[in-house]
Amino acid sequence: MGRNKYPEETVAKILDAALELFCAQGYEGTSIQDIVDRLDGMTKGAVYHHFKSKEEIFNAAFDRAMAPIVEHRRSMLGVGNMTGAQKLKRLYAPESVVPQIELWARMRPAADPVKSSRLLAMQYQGSFDESADGCLLPVIEEGIADGSIACECPREAAEAVSLLANLWLLPLFRPLEPKERMLARTQCLAQMAAAVGLDLGNEVLQTTAQIWDVWDRAGW
Amino acid sequence: MGRNKYPEETVAKILDAALELFCAQGYEGTSIQDIVDRLDGMTKGAVYHHFKSKEEIFNAAFDRAMAPIVEHRRSMLGVGNMTGAQKLKRLYAPESVVPQIELWARMRPAADPVKSSRLLAMQYQGSFDESADGCLLPVIEEGIADGSIACECPREAAEAVSLLANLWLLPLFRPLEPKERMLARTQCLAQMAAAVGLDLGNEVLQTTAQIWDVWDRAGW
DNA sequence: TCATTAAATACATACTAGTGGTATGTATAG
DNA sequence: CTATACATACCACTAGTATGTATTTAATGA
Numbered sequence: 001m002g003r004n005k006y007p008e009e010t011v012a013k014i015l016d017a018a019l020e021l022f023c024a025q026g027y028e029g030t031s032i033q034d035i036v037d038r039l040d041g042m043t044k045g046a047v048y049h050h051f052k053s054k055e056e057i058f059n060a061a062f063d064r065a066m067a068p069i070v071e072h073r074r075s076m077l078g079v080g081n082m083t084g085a086q087k088l089k090r091l092y093a094p095e096s097v098v099p100q101i102e103l104w105a106r107m108r109p110a111a112d113p114v115k116s117s118r119l120l121a122m123q124y125q126g127s128f129d130e131s132a133d134g135c136l137l138p139v140i141e142e143g144i145a146d147g148s149i150a151c152e153c154p155r156e157a158a159e160a161v162s163l164l165a166n167l168w169l170l171p172l173f174r175p176l177e178p179k180e181r182m183l184a185r186t187q188c189l190a191q192m193a194a195a196v197g198l199d200l201g202n203e204v205l206q207t208t209a210q211i212w213d214v215w216d217r218a219g220w
Numbered sequence: 221m222g223r224n225k226y227p228e229e230t231v232a233k234i235l236d237a238a239l240e241l242f243c244a245q246g247y248e249g250t251s252i253q254d255i256v257d258r259l260d261g262m263t264k265g266a267v268y269h270h271f272k273s274k275e276e277i278f279n280a281a282f283d284r285a286m287a288p289i290v291e292h293r294r295s296m297l298g299v300g301n302m303t304g305a306q307k308l309k310r311l312y313a314p315e316s317v318v319p320q321i322e323l324w325a326r327m328r329p330a331a332d333p334v335k336s337s338r339l340l341a342m343q344y345q346g347s348f349d350e351s352a353d354g355c356l357l358p359v360i361e362e363g364i365a366d367g368s369i370a371c372e373c374p375r376e377a378a379e380a381v382s383l384l385a386n387l388w389l390l391p392l393f394r395p396l397e398p399k400e401r402m403l404a405r406t407q408c409l410a411q412m413a414a415a416v417g418l419d420l421g422n423e424v425l426q427t428t429a430q431i432w433d434v435w436d437r438a439g440w
Numbered sequence: 441t442c443a444t445t446a447a448a449t450a451c452a453t454a455c456t457a458g459t460g461g462t463a464t465g466t467a468t469a470g
Numbered sequence: 471c472t473a474t475a476c477a478t479a480c481c482a483c484t485a486g487t488a489t490g491t492a493t494t495t496a497a498t499g500a
Contacts (some may be wrong), residue, residue, distance in 0.1 A: 003468045004477040010475080028248055031459065044461090045477050054460065113341040120344060121337035124387065128394065155401075156408035163388055164380055167344065174348065181376075186414055188376035195415030196408055223450040223493045230450080251484065264486090265452050274485065 011050050015040055019061040023107035027058055027118035062122065065107070069100045073135055084143020089201030091135060092165070094210050101211045104172060105218040113173040120173050125164045140171035140198065151197030160199060164189050169208060173213055179212045231270050233259055239281040247338040260310055282342065285327070291318045293355055294381035304363020307419030311355060312385070314430050321431045324392060325438040333393040340393050347386045351378035360418065371417030381418060384409050389428060389436055399432045 004010050017038040021030040032054055036044050051057045073096060075086050090096060108114045131137045137158040141148030151157055169185060171177065177185075186208040190200045224230050241250040252274055256264050271277045293316060297307050310316060330336045351357045353381040357378040363369030371377055390403060391397065397405075406428040410420045 005469070007475065032461085033459080043477050046475070048461070049475060051460095077254065113345050114338060117337035117341035118334060120331040121340050121393075124340060124393065125333050153404050153408045156405050160388065160408060160412065161386055161406070163384065167387070168383055173341075173344065184373050185376050185379070188373045189379060191415050192380065192412035195411050223491095225450095225494070227450065252486085253484080263452050266450070268486070269450060272486095 007050070010042070010046060013042075014050060014057065014062045015064055018057050018148060019065055019107060022058055022061060023109045023116075023119070026110060026115040027054075029115060032057075046134070058118070065103055069083075069103065072096075072099055077135055079141065082210070083146050083148035084139055084141070084198060085148035087139045088136075088149065088198060089203065091139060092200045092207055093203040094117055094207045097207050098210055098214070101170075101214050104170070105214050108218070109172050109173045111171075111173065116173050120167075123166050123172065124163075125168075127162040128159060131162040136162055149197060149199075153196060157193070157196040157198055160196075161189070161193050161200075164192075170211070176215050179209070179216075182208050182212050227270070230262070230266060233262075234267055234270060234277065235281045235284055238277050239285055239327060242278055242281060243329045243336075246330060247274075249335065252277075266384070278338070285323055289323065292316075292319055297359065303366050303368035304359055304361070305368035305419060307359045307364060308356075308369065308418060309423065311359060312420045312427055313423040314427045317427050318430055318434070320433050321390075323365040324372055324390070325434050328438070329392055329394065331391075331395045334394050340387075343386050343390075343392065344383075347382040348379060349420075351375070351382040356382055369417060369419075373416060377413070377416040377418055380416075381409070381413050381420075384412075390431070396432070396435050399429070399436075402428050402432050 018030075018035050021034055021038070023036070024030075032044060032047060035057070036042060036047060039046070041151065047057070051060065073091070075098060076090060084088070109119050113120050137155060140149055140151055140154045140158055144151060144154060167173070169182070169189065171182070177181075183205060186205055190204055193200050226402060234255065238250075238255050241254055241258070245254070252264060252267060255277070255377045256262060256267060259266070267277070271280065293311070296310065296316060302310070321347075329339050333340050357375060360369055360371055360378055364374060387393070389402070389409065391402070396402075403425060406425055410424055413420050
């Protein structure tokens with residue numbers, strides 16, 4: 001294959017193939033050659049021209065996939081005429097979470113946590129980042145400031161809710177549970193969150209229900 | 221090296237070296253050769269005679285390390301003259317958790333979740349197993365049966381508490397937080413657990429404090 | 441009870457296919 | 471003409487295997 005006039009297309013192809021493979025086979029289970037083989041005609045030289053390591057490909061692929069979702073969340077919370085409590089509820093409403101889910105469902109990460117251990121580690125890490133630098137903690141603090149939320153341990157509550165939401169309510173790394181069990185988990189989390197001053201709202205149940213439907217429709 | 225009259229000594233040496241290396245360098249970061257190099261004189265043939273794959277070594281190493289702890293827990297709960305609620309509190313009392321912690325501290329798994337992603341995945345998986353087949357859920361159900369615990373969603377509560385205890389209160393895969401923050405997390409979890417009917421007891425705070433001291437003393 | 445033998449075990453040695461990554465070559469776009 | 475976008479050829483290293491060899495154990499026979 002000769003030189004491409006638009007190399008960003010090549011980069012996009014690489015990242016598309018990589019994302020799909022990393023999800024299906026895990027990080028260690030996917031070789032650079034596997035990726036190259038999906039880039040018909042292209043060779044390893046092309047890949048290593050655009051990326052300096054397998055790890056960089058992995059990170060780039062997921063950053064790219066996550067970017068629109070992060071953007072979507074951030075824009076949703078940018079509005080001024082909402083209290084912190086309202087924004088918190090909105091964070092777990094279907095409109096916020098479902099786009100993310102559609103992405104995960106499309107990528108189909110392996111339900112085996114060991115096989116997807118690197119993804120799991122990223123979600124784990126991300127749960128802390130999300131609560132620290134991301135949207136959740138700032139929203140809670142906003143709610144405390146405007147008086148709409150009464151929470152004694154905002155940082156801790158944010159971390160706990162993030163962790164449970166990302167690793168327990170999202171059925172990424174374990175076989176999909178029956179719908180009623182996922183709803184029970186959601187209600188359980190909502191009760192626990194309420195105990196530390198966070199009202200996740202009623203819509204969170206619909207969110208879980210919709211997630212379940214998407215997952216189920218995707219054939220899990 | 222000639223044939224050993226007591227091959228179980230060889231197996232033990234292999235597992236000791238493997239455990240230390242897997243903790244320090246992660247699964248993928250540790251090669252069979254790394255392990256062999258610590259077994260002075262021994263060769264890869266010996267290792268592959270006793271174990272059929274790297275994965276089997278990994279599992280065997282951790283199963284062996286965990287066995288006495290699991291045993292300790294199980295024996296502690298075997299006694300008859302305790303209510304479920306009392307057993308639950310005991311599960312999170314220092315005497316139950318500290319032995320486990322000493323082990324972890326000795327092994328020093330990397331605080332980088334990505335580097336230790338396989339261990340993280342095992343802890344994640346283990347959190348569900350622990351709540352399902354392990355001690356927590358049975359104890360809760362015992363408490364419900366004897367009337368000492370009132371919990372509407374035992375399975376969900378057990379999973380949530382297990383997850384948070386293993387991935388949030390145990391400082392395995394993240395840099396150690398200041399002591400007061402770890403205590404705040406503990407109190408937060410206790411509050412959340414109480415909201416779904418589980419009283420973890422007052423001793424859980426001492427447990428966290430002791431864990432922190434062990435970690436700190438180990439030079440984290 | 442004890443030597444002799446046969447078989448099973450505990451390793452060592454030598455090798456393979458495949459891996460992530462690099463060095464270098466070549467053609468094309470700017 | 472130069473910088474970029476690739477291709478080709480290669481490297482050290484990996485998990486795992488096939489095979490060889492010495493030693494322990496078990497079986498045998500007296």
